Amino acid sequence: MxxxxxxxxxxxxxxxxxxxxxxxxxxxxxxxxxxxxxxxxxxxxxxxxxxxxxxxxxxxxxxxxxxxxxxxxxxxxxxxxxxxxxxxxxxxxxxxxxxxxxxxxxxxxxxxxxxxxxxxxxxxxxxxxxxxxxxxxxxxxxxxxxxxxxxxxxxxxxxxxxxxxxxxxxxxxxxxxxxxxxxxxxxxxxxxxxxxxxxxxxxxxxxxxxxxxxxxxxxxxxxxxxxxxxxxxxxxxxxxxxxxxxxxxxNMPTAAMERPEGYSEEAMRDLAARWQTAADELNVGRDGSFADTNVVVVLSESFSDPTQVDGLDVPEDPIPLTRETMAGTTAGTMLATGIGGGTANAEFEVLTGEHLGLFAPQMVVPYQMLVPDFATYPSLVGTLRTAGHRAVAVHPYLAGMYKRPSVYDTFGFDEFVTEDDIRFTDRTDDNPYIDDAAAFDEVLAQIEESDAPLVTNLVTMQNHAQYGNKYDDVPDVGASDELRLGPSFDVALGDYVRGLEDSDAALRDFLDALEQSDEDTIVLFYGDHLPGIYADTLRRINGDLVMHSTPFFAWSNRGNEPVDAGVASSALLMPYLYDVADAPLPPYVALLRTFHERVGSVFQGQVVTPGGQTVAEEDLDPEQQRLLEDLRLVQYDVAVGDRYVTDEMWPGSTGQRD
Structure with missing residues (x-):
């Protein structure tokens, strides 16, 4: 062992x-x-x-x-x-x-x-x-x-x-x-x-x-x-x-704008003083106001004029009533920010007067990438709300698109009506979207029920994509024989044109109802973009300006005079509301008005004159260059800078009531 x-x-x-x-x-x-x-x-x-x-x-x-x-x-x-x-x-x-x-x-x-x-x-x-x-x-x-x-x-x-x-x-x-x-x-x-x-x-x-x-x-x-x-x-x-x-x-996130040369508090104070003087001169003889006047801003989804697109066979005018309205009031052609999309960008430009073309190119959707970062953001809504209007947004669709709840809260809306709580929900045939007529009925009901004057921002949905098999009865339209884009295109175009016909009739009924009302109402109407169904062939034939052109008009139920507003970007429509109301222009709106008249619109790296001619930025004369620089400075001051002169340039635009 x-x-x-x-x-x-x-x-x-x-x-x-x-x-x-x-x-x-x-x-x-x-x-x-x-x-x-x-x-x-x-x-x-x-x-x-x-x-x-x-x-x-x-x-x-x-x-x-x-x-x-x-x-x-x-x-x-x-x-x-x-x-x-x-x-x-x-x-x-x-x-x-x-x-x-x-x-x-x-x-x-x-x-x-x-x-x-x-x-x-x-x-x-x-x-x-x-x-x-x-x-x-x-x-x-x-x-x-x-x-x-x-x-x-x-x-x-x-x-x-x-x-x-x-x-x-x-x-x-x-x-x-x-x-x-x-x-x-x-x-x-x-x-x-x-x-x-x-x-x-x-x-x-x-x-x-x-x-x-x-x-x-x-x-x-x-x-x-x-x-x-x-x-x-x-x-x-x-x-x-x-x-x-x-x-x-x-296209990753970046600063909304580069700091313009010469930006400082002193420079902005001088700029505000100059435009206050310019506004005073423009306001001589303007004795109207928005007091006790309803303002309805209508973004009509994909509303455009297909008869202006070469290569389409559209025998009958699908928007005759809209065209008749435009002939008797302040109207023109709006340059849309996109094709087939960009609704929120058009809405942003109309309500703020700010140009996407002056932002950094990565700022593709300000509603998602810019506005929600602020507690308040200057807008037409804020201006009218400060003046005593009740502010209501109506969009008969999903609430969360483009962060609208947050954006509308920043703009100062008192109420946001979506497809979940709209009272009128009619749809035509197999169209999944609520009709324009129902959306207009909601606006009329809001006006009727509001004790205070109302500012309403309506974004319709009837003509939203997809196109094809929405309606039982569609007009006989299509591409011209030379193009031969195929039966699927003809079906989509037929659906789209039929939707325009319905929207045209609904708009006329809406304006007729306002004319019968005892309340004063002004309407700013515009299409946000052309439909996305147009093939590359049509885009090459027609060019960028035609493919980005939609109708717009400013109208009052108390009488109108025909005014040709020419070609204007969506950022430059706001002054025409003031014109129809004969209301004094704040300095910022005076800047927008003057810029459009003397320069034009910022569009795809160029300037488009009110007559529809394209001009390179470097070819602008010194006065035009100064106007463009002023516009850039003011936009930077609001979106990125210290807001030195927001209150002076656009009093009440942040919507803060006393």
Missing amino acids: VEGEQGRAEARPHVWWRRRRVLSVGTSRWWTRRLLSAFLGAAGLFIVAVVIALVLNLVLMGTQPQYSWDDRLMRTSGLLGVDVLVLWTLLLLAWAAIGRWWWTVGLVLALVPLILTAALRKLDERQEPLYPADLAFLSEPGFLFSMVPPLLAVLVLLAVVVIIAAVGGGGEWMTGRRGRPRTRGKELLAVVAVRVVVLVVTGLLVVQMGRFNEDDNAWRHLYEERGAVWRPWSQQENYLSNSVVGGFLY
């Missing part, structure tokens, strides 16, 4: 050493396998990033028929590498967070059909690429699905499920990696530490992506080193020339 115990004791050091050696060899192999697996995983994600970058650029740039696929690829060849690095960083971040390679790839690849569908639909409907600000629409799934045909939505969702299951589940099944690997002890701590490091590093890089427009940003510098030349006047061209990912990053 003693000898045996002694022998085992002598053997223990040898056994202990052998076990230690085995553990050492096993740990070395474990680390080798881990490092090799990590390297192969990262390399695999790099290949996935290359594939996604190529697919995004080739598919989305395929919407530009003037370029062949290889030409499109060559245009961005120097930037595709940076796209790949961006996507690879995002993939590494996702892998570190999820911890499962196949499920990471499956989830990311499943996003590709969603992104492509949304981007292609937006390009088709609005001629705009996807922006970071569009992520806000994820909170409105009902709106998103309404913009996609049901069959397409089902197919896309099915593709998402199949990709996740096939790549994630199928990949793990084929490689025998079902379930999480059983890692314990020091090895587990090492794996967690590596994942945390990757998360931190890639997370910091992603944060820098969100700060793309800040000075000395590494990602932006990398794009520019590879040849990116930003084109703020055209976002489509921006994405086309600088890659899809680069264009998307360029």
